[in-house]
Amino acid sequence: MVSTSLFVKVFAFAVLLVLINQATANEWPSGLFSGACFFDDHFGKCPNKCKEEGKGATGGHCHDFKCICTN
Numbered sequence: 001m002v003s004t005s006l007f008v009k010v011f012a013f014a015v016l017l018v019l020i021n022q023a024t025a026n027e028w029p030s031g032l033f034s035g036a037c038f039f040d041d042h043f044g045k046c047p048n049k050c051k052e053e054g055k056g057a058t059g060g061h062c063h064d065f066k067c068i069c070t071n
Contacts, residue, residue: 026071030060033067 033049040062041047050060050069057069 027068028055030067030069033060036065037062037067038065 030046030049030053032053033046037046046060046062046067049067050057053069055069056071058071060067060069062068
């Protein structure tokens with residue numbers, strides 16, 4: 001029983017760390033970018049679409065074929 005309780009506590013702590021990291025990363029998928037994102041350039045379509053969204057994005061990059069906006 002002790003090992004199960006310890007496992008649950010460690011798992012909950014790991015999930016909490018992931019959630020904190022996501023909240024502080026200031027990254028979100030673009031709502032305006034359409035299609036697959038292939039090239040990770042600073043002046044391309046992905047960063048420009050992120051800046052157009054009006055959420056304070058300073059740029060964007062491709063990750064797993066998605067455009068991810070950054071702040």
